[in-house]
Amino acid sequence: MPNPETREFIERMGLAIERLGLTRTFGRLFGLLMVAERPLSLDEMVDRLHVSKASVSTNARDCEELGLARRVGVRGDRKDYYEIAPGAFESVMAKRVGAIHAMAGLAAEGLQAVGDDPSPARDRLTEMLDFYLFMGEQIEELLERWREVKG
Amino acid sequence: MPNPETREFIERMGLAIERLGLTRTFGRLFGLLMVAERPLSLDEMVDRLHVSKASVSTNARDCEELGLARRVGVRGDRKDYYEIAPGAFESVMAKRVGAIHAMAGLAAEGLQAVGDDPSPARDRLTEMLDFYLFMGEQIEELLERWREVKG
DNA sequence: CATCTCGTTCAGTATTGACTAAACGTTCTA
DNA sequence: TAGAACGTTTAGTCAATACTGAACGAGATG
Numbered sequence: 280m281p282n283p284e285t286r287e288f289i290e291r292m293g294l295a296i297e298r299l300g301l302t303r304t305f306g307r308l309f310g311l312l313m314v315a316e317r318p319l320s321l322d323e324m325v326d327r328l329h330v331s332k333a334s335v336s337t338n339a340r341d342c343e344e345l346g347l348a349r350r351v352g353v354r355g356d357r358k359d360y361y362e363i364a365p366g367a368f369e370s371v372m373a374k375r376v377g378a379i380h381a382m383a384g385l386a387a388e389g390l391q392a393v394g395d396d397p398s399p400a401r402d403r404l405t406e407m408l409d410f411y412l413f414m415g416e417q418i419e420e421l422l423e424r425w426r427e428v429k430g
Numbered sequence: 431m432p433n434p435e436t437r438e439f440i441e442r443m444g445l446a447i448e449r450l451g452l453t454r455t456f457g458r459l460f461g462l463l464m465v466a467e468r469p470l471s472l473d474e475m476v477d478r479l480h481v482s483k484a485s486v487s488t489n490a491r492d493c494e495e496l497g498l499a500r501r502v503g504v505r506g507d508r509k510d511y512y513e514i515a516p517g518a519f520e521s522v523m524a525k526r527v528g529a530i531h532a533m534a535g536l537a538a539e540g541l542q543a544v545g546d547d548p549s550p551a552r553d554r555l556t557e558m559l560d561f562y563l564f565m566g567e568q569i570e571e572l573l574e575r576w577r578e579v580k581g
Numbered sequence: 582c583a584t585c586t587c588g589t590t591c592a593g594t595a596t597t598g599a600c601t602a603a604a605c606g607t608t609c610t611a
Numbered sequence: 612t613a614g615a616a617c618g619t620t621t622a623g624t625c626a627a628t629a630c631t632g633a634a635c636g637a638g639a640t641g
Binding site for chain 2: 282284285287288291292295298299300313314315316317363368369372375378381382385388389391392393398399400403404406407409410411413414417418421425429
Protein backbone atom coordinates (compact mmCIF):
# COMPACT_ATOMS: atom_id res chain seq x y z
CA MET A 280 0.00 0.00 0.00
CA PRO A 281 2.85 2.47 0.40
CA ASN A 282 2.90 2.90 -3.35
CA PRO A 283 4.72 5.86 -4.91
CA GLU A 284 1.49 7.65 -5.81
CA THR A 285 0.18 7.74 -2.27
CA ARG A 286 3.57 8.88 -1.03
CA GLU A 287 3.46 11.65 -3.56
CA PHE A 288 -0.02 12.56 -2.38
CA ILE A 289 1.10 12.65 1.24
CA GLU A 290 3.98 14.89 0.34
CA ARG A 291 1.80 17.27 -1.64
CA MET A 292 -0.64 17.43 1.21
CA GLY A 293 2.23 18.34 3.49
CA LEU A 294 3.16 21.24 1.25
CA ALA A 295 -0.44 22.37 0.82
CA ILE A 296 -1.09 22.39 4.55
CA GLU A 297 2.19 24.12 5.19
CA ARG A 298 1.12 26.90 2.86
CA LEU A 299 -1.97 27.32 5.00
CA GLY A 300 0.17 28.16 8.00
CA LEU A 301 0.39 24.76 9.67
CA THR A 302 3.39 22.46 9.64
CA ARG A 303 4.46 20.12 6.91
CA THR A 304 4.54 17.13 9.23
CA PHE A 305 1.01 17.86 10.33
CA GLY A 306 -0.08 17.98 6.71
CA ARG A 307 1.71 14.74 5.91
CA LEU A 308 0.02 13.02 8.81
CA PHE A 309 -3.34 14.26 7.64
CA GLY A 310 -2.56 13.12 4.11
CA LEU A 311 -1.54 9.71 5.37
CA LEU A 312 -4.82 9.30 7.20
CA MET A 313 -6.66 10.37 4.08
CA VAL A 314 -5.27 7.52 2.01
CA ALA A 315 -5.23 4.92 4.77
CA GLU A 316 -7.47 1.93 4.29
CA ARG A 317 -7.94 1.51 8.01
CA PRO A 318 -7.26 3.40 11.23
CA LEU A 319 -3.54 3.71 11.97
CA SER A 320 -1.63 3.40 15.21
CA LEU A 321 1.04 5.86 16.24
CA ASP A 322 3.79 3.39 15.45
CA GLU A 323 2.40 2.77 12.00
CA MET A 324 2.44 6.48 11.33
CA VAL A 325 5.98 6.67 12.63
CA ASP A 326 6.98 4.01 10.11
CA ARG A 327 5.23 5.69 7.22
CA LEU A 328 6.27 9.27 7.95
CA HIS A 329 9.75 8.70 9.36
CA VAL A 330 9.32 11.11 12.21
CA SER A 331 9.68 10.57 15.91
CA LYS A 332 6.90 9.08 17.94
CA ALA A 333 6.73 12.23 20.01
CA SER A 334 6.02 14.30 16.94
CA VAL A 335 3.40 11.88 15.69
CA SER A 336 1.78 11.85 19.10
CA THR A 337 1.42 15.59 19.33
CA ASN A 338 0.47 16.09 15.70
CA ALA A 339 -2.14 13.36 15.85
CA ARG A 340 -3.63 14.87 18.96
CA ASP A 341 -3.66 18.32 17.38
CA CYS A 342 -5.36 16.76 14.40
CA GLU A 343 -7.98 15.36 16.71
CA GLU A 344 -8.50 18.64 18.53
CA LEU A 345 -8.98 20.44 15.24
CA GLY A 346 -11.74 18.01 14.37
CA LEU A 347 -9.82 16.53 11.44
CA ALA A 348 -9.25 13.12 12.97
CA ARG A 349 -10.60 10.98 15.75
CA ARG A 350 -9.38 8.11 17.84
CA VAL A 351 -10.95 4.75 17.45
CA GLY A 352 -10.43 1.63 19.49
CA VAL A 353 -9.75 -1.86 18.29
CA ARG A 354 -11.06 -4.83 20.25
CA GLY A 355 -8.41 -6.55 22.30
CA ASP A 356 -5.85 -3.85 21.53
CA ARG A 357 -4.91 -0.99 23.75
CA LYS A 358 -3.15 1.06 21.12
CA ASP A 359 -4.64 4.32 19.92
CA TYR A 360 -5.84 4.26 16.35
CA TYR A 361 -6.59 7.37 14.34
CA GLU A 362 -8.77 7.93 11.33
CA ILE A 363 -10.15 10.94 9.50
CA ALA A 364 -13.15 12.30 11.35
CA PRO A 365 -16.51 12.44 9.62
CA GLY A 366 -17.16 15.97 8.45
CA ALA A 367 -13.51 16.91 8.71
CA PHE A 368 -13.68 19.36 5.84
CA GLU A 369 -16.83 21.02 7.00
CA SER A 370 -15.16 21.52 10.35
CA VAL A 371 -12.17 23.33 8.86
CA MET A 372 -14.49 25.51 6.83
CA ALA A 373 -16.55 26.21 9.92
CA LYS A 374 -13.39 27.38 11.67
CA ARG A 375 -12.74 29.66 8.72
CA VAL A 376 -16.17 31.17 9.22
CA GLY A 377 -15.14 31.84 12.79
CA ALA A 378 -12.14 33.78 11.54
CA ILE A 379 -14.42 35.73 9.22
CA HIS A 380 -16.64 36.70 12.12
CA ALA A 381 -13.56 37.81 14.00
CA MET A 382 -12.66 40.08 11.12
CA ALA A 383 -16.15 41.55 11.14
CA GLY A 384 -15.78 42.18 14.85
CA LEU A 385 -12.46 43.89 14.24
CA ALA A 386 -14.04 46.12 11.63
CA ALA A 387 -16.71 47.12 14.11
CA GLU A 388 -14.02 48.03 16.64
CA GLY A 389 -12.27 50.04 13.98
CA LEU A 390 -15.41 52.00 13.30
CA GLN A 391 -15.64 52.85 16.98
CA ALA A 392 -12.05 53.97 16.91
CA VAL A 393 -12.26 56.35 13.97
CA GLY A 394 -15.35 58.13 15.23
CA ASP A 395 -18.60 59.08 13.51
CA ASP A 396 -17.44 61.73 11.06
CA PRO A 397 -17.28 60.74 7.42
CA SER A 398 -13.77 59.84 6.31
CA PRO A 399 -11.90 57.50 4.01
CA ALA A 400 -11.00 55.31 6.96
CA ARG A 401 -14.63 55.07 7.94
CA ASP A 402 -15.60 54.09 4.41
CA ARG A 403 -12.96 51.39 4.30
CA LEU A 404 -13.94 49.95 7.64
CA THR A 405 -17.60 50.01 6.68
CA GLU A 406 -16.82 48.06 3.54
CA MET A 407 -14.73 45.61 5.54
CA LEU A 408 -17.58 45.11 7.99
CA ASP A 409 -20.16 44.64 5.25
CA PHE A 410 -17.94 42.26 3.36
CA TYR A 411 -17.21 39.96 6.25
CA LEU A 412 -20.79 40.03 7.53
CA PHE A 413 -21.93 39.04 4.08
CA MET A 414 -19.34 36.35 3.61
CA GLY A 415 -19.75 34.89 7.08
CA GLU A 416 -23.47 34.60 6.70
CA GLN A 417 -23.37 33.24 3.18
CA ILE A 418 -20.70 30.66 3.79
CA GLU A 419 -22.61 29.39 6.79
CA GLU A 420 -25.54 28.89 4.48
CA LEU A 421 -23.31 27.05 2.06
CA LEU A 422 -22.27 24.72 4.85
CA GLU A 423 -25.87 24.03 5.72
CA ARG A 424 -26.70 23.31 2.10
CA TRP A 425 -23.74 20.95 1.93
CA ARG A 426 -24.85 19.11 5.01
CA GLU A 427 -28.34 18.75 3.63
CA VAL A 428 -27.03 17.18 0.47
CA LYS A 429 -24.42 14.94 2.06
CA GLY A 430 -25.29 14.46 5.70
CA MET B 431 -5.01 61.06 15.05
CA PRO B 432 -2.87 58.46 16.80
CA ASN B 433 -5.57 58.08 19.42
CA PRO B 434 -5.54 55.11 21.77
CA GLU B 435 -8.49 53.43 20.04
CA THR B 436 -6.83 53.32 16.65
CA ARG B 437 -3.64 52.04 18.23
CA GLU B 438 -5.65 49.32 19.87
CA PHE B 439 -7.21 48.50 16.52
CA ILE B 440 -3.81 48.31 14.84
CA GLU B 441 -2.58 45.97 17.53
CA ARG B 442 -5.60 43.71 17.28
CA MET B 443 -5.22 43.59 13.53
CA GLY B 444 -1.62 42.54 14.06
CA LEU B 445 -2.71 39.65 16.23
CA ALA B 446 -5.53 38.64 13.90
CA ILE B 447 -3.28 38.58 10.87
CA GLU B 448 -0.62 36.73 12.79
CA ARG B 449 -3.15 34.03 13.57
CA LEU B 450 -3.72 33.68 9.85
CA GLY B 451 -0.10 32.71 9.35
CA LEU B 452 1.40 36.09 8.41
CA THR B 453 3.51 38.27 10.63
CA ARG B 454 2.34 40.63 13.31
CA THR B 455 4.18 43.56 11.82
CA PHE B 456 2.54 42.94 8.49
CA GLY B 457 -0.84 42.93 10.18
CA ARG B 458 -0.10 46.12 12.05
CA LEU B 459 0.93 47.83 8.86
CA PHE B 460 -2.27 46.74 7.21
CA GLY B 461 -4.26 47.91 10.19
CA LEU B 462 -2.52 51.25 10.13
CA LEU B 463 -3.43 51.74 6.49
CA MET B 464 -7.00 50.79 7.29
CA VAL B 465 -7.45 53.64 9.74
CA ALA B 466 -5.31 56.19 7.90
CA GLU B 467 -7.12 59.25 6.64
CA ARG B 468 -4.71 59.64 3.74
CA PRO B 469 -1.97 57.65 2.01
CA LEU B 470 1.11 57.20 4.18
CA SER B 471 4.80 57.38 3.35
CA LEU B 472 7.30 54.82 4.56
CA ASP B 473 8.68 57.21 7.13
CA GLU B 474 5.25 57.96 8.50
CA MET B 475 4.65 54.26 8.95
CA VAL B 476 8.02 53.93 10.64
CA ASP B 477 6.97 56.60 13.12
CA ARG B 478 3.62 55.02 13.82
CA LEU B 479 4.72 51.40 14.04
CA HIS B 480 8.15 51.83 15.61
CA VAL B 481 9.85 49.38 13.33
CA SER B 482 12.83 49.83 11.07
CA LYS B 483 12.44 51.36 7.67
CA ALA B 484 13.74 48.17 6.11
CA SER B 485 10.92 46.20 7.66
CA VAL B 486 8.30 48.73 6.63
CA SER B 487 9.68 48.75 3.11
CA THR B 488 9.45 45.00 2.66
CA ASN B 489 6.12 44.64 4.43
CA ALA B 490 4.56 47.45 2.44
CA ARG B 491 5.75 45.91 -0.77
CA ASP B 492 4.44 42.51 0.24
CA CYS B 493 1.16 44.18 1.07
CA GLU B 494 1.10 45.62 -2.41
CA GLU B 495 1.94 42.33 -4.08
CA LEU B 496 -0.85 40.60 -2.19
CA GLY B 497 -3.29 43.15 -3.57
CA LEU B 498 -4.05 44.61 -0.16
CA ALA B 499 -2.42 47.98 -0.75
CA ARG B 500 -1.28 50.11 -3.63
CA ARG B 501 1.20 52.90 -4.14
CA VAL B 502 -0.06 56.32 -4.98
CA GLY B 503 1.91 59.38 -5.99
CA VAL B 504 1.66 62.87 -4.64
CA ARG B 505 2.30 65.82 -6.93
CA GLY B 506 5.66 67.40 -6.37
CA ASP B 507 6.75 64.65 -3.99
CA ARG B 508 8.90 61.71 -4.87
CA LYS B 509 8.12 59.67 -1.79
CA ASP B 510 6.11 56.47 -2.08
CA TYR B 511 2.69 56.64 -0.50
CA TYR B 512 0.61 53.61 0.32
CA GLU B 513 -3.09 53.17 0.79
CA ILE B 514 -5.48 50.24 1.02
CA ALA B 515 -6.25 48.97 -2.47
CA PRO B 516 -9.83 48.97 -3.71
CA GLY B 517 -11.27 45.50 -3.41
CA ALA B 518 -8.60 44.43 -0.95
CA PHE B 519 -10.90 42.04 0.87
CA GLU B 520 -12.30 40.48 -2.25
CA SER B 521 -8.75 39.84 -3.36
CA VAL B 522 -7.85 37.95 -0.19
CA MET B 523 -11.03 35.92 -0.49
CA ALA B 524 -10.24 35.22 -4.14
CA LYS B 525 -6.85 33.88 -3.07
CA ARG B 526 -8.66 31.64 -0.63
CA VAL B 527 -10.72 30.30 -3.49
CA GLY B 528 -7.47 29.51 -5.23
CA ALA B 529 -6.41 27.45 -2.24
CA ILE B 530 -9.74 25.66 -2.34
CA HIS B 531 -9.21 24.75 -5.96
CA ALA B 532 -5.79 23.47 -5.06
CA MET B 533 -7.35 21.20 -2.47
CA ALA B 534 -9.78 19.90 -5.05
CA GLY B 535 -6.86 19.18 -7.34
CA LEU B 536 -5.11 17.36 -4.55
CA ALA B 537 -8.16 15.23 -3.94
CA ALA B 538 -8.22 14.30 -7.60
CA GLU B 539 -4.59 13.26 -7.40
CA GLY B 540 -5.38 11.22 -4.33
CA LEU B 541 -8.11 9.39 -6.20
CA GLN B 542 -5.62 8.51 -8.90
CA ALA B 543 -3.25 7.26 -6.26
CA VAL B 544 -5.62 4.92 -4.44
CA GLY B 545 -6.88 3.23 -7.58
CA ASP B 546 -10.38 2.42 -8.77
CA ASP B 547 -11.46 -0.22 -6.31
CA PRO B 548 -13.96 0.80 -3.64
CA SER B 549 -12.31 1.58 -0.33
CA PRO B 550 -12.62 3.91 2.65
CA ALA B 551 -9.79 6.02 1.30
CA ARG B 552 -11.57 6.38 -1.98
CA ASP B 553 -14.77 7.43 -0.24
CA ARG B 554 -12.94 10.05 1.80
CA LEU B 555 -11.13 11.47 -1.19
CA THR B 556 -14.34 11.57 -3.17
CA GLU B 557 -16.02 13.53 -0.42
CA MET B 558 -13.04 15.85 -0.23
CA LEU B 559 -13.21 16.44 -3.97
CA ASP B 560 -16.94 17.07 -3.94
CA PHE B 561 -16.70 19.39 -0.98
CA TYR B 562 -14.00 21.61 -2.40
CA LEU B 563 -15.52 21.67 -5.87
CA PHE B 564 -18.78 22.77 -4.31
CA MET B 565 -17.21 25.35 -2.06
CA GLY B 566 -14.92 26.77 -4.70
CA GLU B 567 -17.74 27.23 -7.14
CA GLN B 568 -20.16 28.65 -4.61
CA ILE B 569 -17.76 31.09 -3.04
CA GLU B 570 -16.83 32.39 -6.46
CA GLU B 571 -20.50 33.07 -6.98
CA LEU B 572 -20.63 34.86 -3.66
CA LEU B 573 -17.79 37.08 -4.78
CA GLU B 574 -19.60 37.92 -7.97
CA ARG B 575 -22.76 38.75 -6.08
CA TRP B 576 -20.76 40.95 -3.77
CA ARG B 577 -19.19 42.79 -6.66
CA GLU B 578 -22.59 43.34 -8.23
CA VAL B 579 -23.91 44.90 -5.08
CA LYS B 580 -20.85 46.99 -4.24
CA GLY B 581 -18.79 47.45 -7.39
C1' DC C 582 29.91 68.23 -8.73
C1' DA C 583 28.70 67.54 -4.14
C1' DT C 584 25.06 66.57 -1.30
C1' DC C 585 20.48 65.22 0.09
C1' DT C 586 16.53 62.35 -0.11
C1' DC C 587 14.38 57.94 -0.74
C1' DG C 588 13.79 53.12 -1.20
C1' DT C 589 16.02 48.75 -1.45
C1' DT C 590 19.33 45.25 -0.34
C1' DC C 591 22.38 42.62 2.51
C1' DA C 592 24.74 40.58 6.37
C1' DG C 593 24.04 39.73 11.05
C1' DT C 594 21.11 38.85 15.09
C1' DA C 595 17.61 37.10 17.86
C1' DT C 596 13.50 34.77 18.38
C1' DT C 597 10.40 31.37 17.42
C1' DG C 598 9.00 26.77 17.19
C1' DA C 599 9.03 22.03 15.25
C1' DC C 600 11.26 17.96 15.98
C1' DT C 601 14.12 14.38 18.65
C1' DA C 602 15.69 11.38 22.32
C1' DA C 603 15.11 10.07 26.76
C1' DA C 604 12.65 9.74 30.91
C1' DC C 605 8.23 8.98 32.87
C1' DG C 606 3.50 7.20 34.30
C1' DT C 607 0.17 3.90 33.40
C1' DT C 608 -1.80 -0.20 32.17
C1' DC C 609 -1.56 -4.93 30.77
C1' DT C 610 0.84 -9.56 31.04
C1' DA C 611 3.73 -13.49 32.19
C1' DT D 612 6.07 -8.60 41.06
C1' DA D 613 8.95 -7.80 37.35
C1' DG D 614 8.73 -6.46 32.88
C1' DA D 615 6.79 -5.14 28.50
C1' DA D 616 3.87 -2.07 25.74
C1' DC D 617 1.97 2.65 24.96
C1' DG D 618 1.32 7.37 24.97
C1' DT D 619 2.84 11.65 26.87
C1' DT D 620 5.98 14.99 28.61
C1' DT D 621 10.24 17.51 28.84
C1' DA D 622 14.76 19.31 28.02
C1' DG D 623 17.55 20.30 24.30
C1' DT D 624 18.78 21.06 19.42
C1' DC D 625 18.34 22.84 15.09
C1' DA D 626 16.48 25.39 11.26
C1' DA D 627 13.63 28.97 9.67
C1' DT D 628 12.71 33.74 9.54
C1' DA D 629 11.39 38.44 10.89
C1' DC D 630 13.69 42.36 12.07
C1' DT D 631 17.73 45.75 12.43
C1' DG D 632 21.56 48.72 11.03
C1' DA D 633 24.48 49.92 7.54
C1' DA D 634 25.74 50.16 2.94
C1' DC D 635 24.17 51.01 -1.58
C1' DG D 636 22.03 53.05 -5.94
C1' DA D 637 19.10 56.10 -8.17
C1' DG D 638 17.31 60.64 -8.61
C1' DA D 639 16.70 65.28 -7.36
C1' DT D 640 18.67 69.82 -5.83
C1' DG D 641 21.89 73.46 -4.46
